[in-house]
Amino acid sequence: MGRIRPAGLLAVALAAxxxxxxxxxxxxxxxxxxxxxxxxxxxxxxATTSASSSGSNFxxxxxxxxxxxxxxxxxxxxxxxxLTAEKQLxxxxxxxxxxxxxxxxxxxxxxxxxxxxxxxxxxFLMAQPLQTVATKYPNVHFAxxxxxxxxxxxxxxxxxxxxxAEQQAGYPAGYLTGLYLKAHNYTTASTVGGQSxxxxxxxxxxxxxxxxxxxxxxxxxxxYSQDFVAEDKCKELALNQIQAGSKVVFQVAGACGLxxxxxxxxxxxxxxxxxxxxxxxxPTYVLTSAEKKVDVGVFTAIKNLMNGxxxxxxxxxxxxxxxxxxxxxxxxxxxxxxxxxxxxxxxxGQIKPATxxxxx
Numbered sequence: 483m484g485r486i487r488p489a490g491l492l493a494v495a496l497a498a499x500x501x502x503x504x505x506x507x508x509x510x511x512x513x514x515x516x517x518x519x520x521x522x523x524x525x526x527x528x529a530t531t532s533a534s535s536s537g538s539n540f541x542x543x544x545x546x547x548x549x550x551x552x553x554x555x556x557x558x559x560x561x562x563x564x565l566t567a568e569k570q571l572x573x574x575x576x577x578x579x580x581x582x583x584x585x586x587x588x589x590x591x592x593x594x595x596x597x598x599x600x601x602x603x604x605x606f607l608m609a610q611p612l613q614t615v616a617t618k619y620p621n622v623h624f625a626x627x628x629x630x631x632x633x634x635x636x637x638x639x640x641x642x643x644x645x646x647a648e649q650q651a652g653y654p655a656g657y658l659t660g661l662y663l664k665a666h667n668y669t670t671a672s673t674v675g676g677q678s679x680x681x682x683x684x685x686x687x688x689x690x691x692x693x694x695x696x697x698x699x700x701x702x703x704x705x706y707s708q709d710f711v712a713e714d715k716c717k718e719l720a721l722n723q724i725q726a727g728s729k730v731v732f733q734v735a736g737a738c739g740l741x742x743x744x745x746x747x748x749x750x751x752x753x754x755x756x757x758x759x760x761x762x763x764x765p766t767y768v769l770t771s772a773e774k775k776v777d778v779g780v781f782t783a784i785k786n787l788m789n790g791x792x793x794x795x796x797x798x799x800x801x802x803x804x805x806x807x808x809x810x811x812x813x814x815x816x817x818x819x820x821x822x823x824x825x826x827x828x829x830x831g832q833i834k835p836a837t838x839x840x841x842x
Contacts, residue, residue: 540573542784543593545586547605549710550579553737555757556776560604560627563780570781571788586611594619600787602780603627606679616641623792625783627776628681631794642792644779647799648681649688650828651772652732653835654807655754656692657824658770659730661817662752664697672703672728674719674742676710676735683839685734685756685772691836692824702841703728710736717741724749730769732756743768752813759808771808778804800828 544564546557564575576598578589586608593601594615603612606628616624616638624641625631631643659671671693675682686704693700703723707715720731720742731746732754733739739756740763746753747767755763755771779798786792798804806825810818827833 538572538574540571540784540788541576541596541598541600542567542573543576543578543596543598543601544780545589545593545601545603545608546577546579547607547710547736548580548582548585549736551577553710554740554760554763555736556627556774557604557736559758559776560602560780563777564602564784566777566781567784571785573784573788583607583611587615590615590624591618594622594624599623600625600784602783604776605629606681612641613638623787625780625796627779639794642783643795644776644783645795645797646681646774646776646779647797647805648684648772648774649691649835649837650800651774651805651807652685652688652690653692653695653828653833654821654824655732655770655772656689656694657696658692658807658810658814658817658821659689659732659752659754660693660696660700661820662769662814663693663700663729666729668727668729669699670701670703670723670727671730671732672705672720672723672726673732674716674723674735674739675704675706676716676738677708678706678839678842682706682734684837686732687837687839688835689732689754689772690840694840701727704839704841707735707738709738712738713741713744715741717745720745721749724751730754732772734772752811755808761809761811765811766813768811769814770810772805773808774798774805775803800825 544560549557551558551561567573568575580586580589590612600623603626609629612624612626620640625644627644629643631641632639663671673686673689675686690702703726705719707719709715716735716738723731730752731742733742734756743753743763747764752769753767754769757774759771759773761768779796783796
């Protein structure tokens with residue numbers, strides 16, 4: 483599978499964090515044993531099931547996307563949610579990592595056959611493979627990050643979607659970007675996406691909307707690497723954008739996007755992380771991060787099923803803490819009060835971020 487290849491000023495930070503990650507490697511089953519801090523429960527449920535069980539007898543399997551556990555993003559966060567469930571709820575967790583898309587169906591099938599009470603697919607790209615497997619195993623409960631569950635057309639009823647309002651995380655990051663651009667008389671900000679898929683484009687749509695709300699004259703650039711692993715691809719795109727005048731680069735490409743952050747650090751411009759708080763990559767040059775609490779979603783889905791609850795969709799948004807922004811770096815610290823006000827207005831419904839990418 484694609485491992486992170488630290489570059490430039492990111493090397494020390496990434497190497498240090500890598501020491502804390504467990505079970506990284508090929509698509510082999512690994513029993514999760516490391517614990518982490520517990521996320522708060524959130525989300526809503528609408529249906530009940532007979533799957534309620536004591537923790538010691540409750541088994542959960544998790545299949546990563548190709549970014550793997552060392553993506554410093556949503557795969558790693560999913561794993562952290564599983565670890566928290568092990569620690570707090572006493573469940574037994576198993577992780578299978580995917581080296582390529584060809585691993586999705588075999589990995590999901592293996593976990594379904596292994597007697598897991600819940601099998602979790604990490605990522606939108608697994609939607610169709612999961613549908614194939616869930617149809618064959620109607621008595622197994624499945625969940626998927628970033629894709630609708632059983633209420634969606636032609637989706638098996640034993641699939642629960644764990645969905646996030648990414649636009650609500652992208653918007654305040656974009657608003658902060660616009661404030662930064664305007665204060666320094668800069669003209670341009672940019673985004674590097676992995677692929678044009680809903681969770682990526684919602685982030686970008688919200689970001690672009692936020693930038694324009696705070697700096698209507700700002701120019702926006704956008705590009706897709708068609709990859710979520712290879713850092714060099716995202717770094718090249720970001721360097722091209724920086725050459726074209728971008729002073730803030732928002733990465734929405736998983737592990738590949740770490741290359742975009744590296745490009746911004748290299749040019750001494752600002753970067754915005756995604757999914758997790760990625761400020762540790764460069765305290766100076768990471769303006770903030772657009773976060774979604776995938777660990778919370780995973781933990782909530784597990785806890786709910788243990789309590790006999792299984793819904794078609796768990797919606798994580800700004801109001802229940804499912805999305806937000808991470809630490810604001812020194813370049814944006816003076817705007818923190820304004821960003822908090824923007825977040826409050828989103829919570830009250832005064833601001834509804836865009837959900838369609840304006841600049842492709």
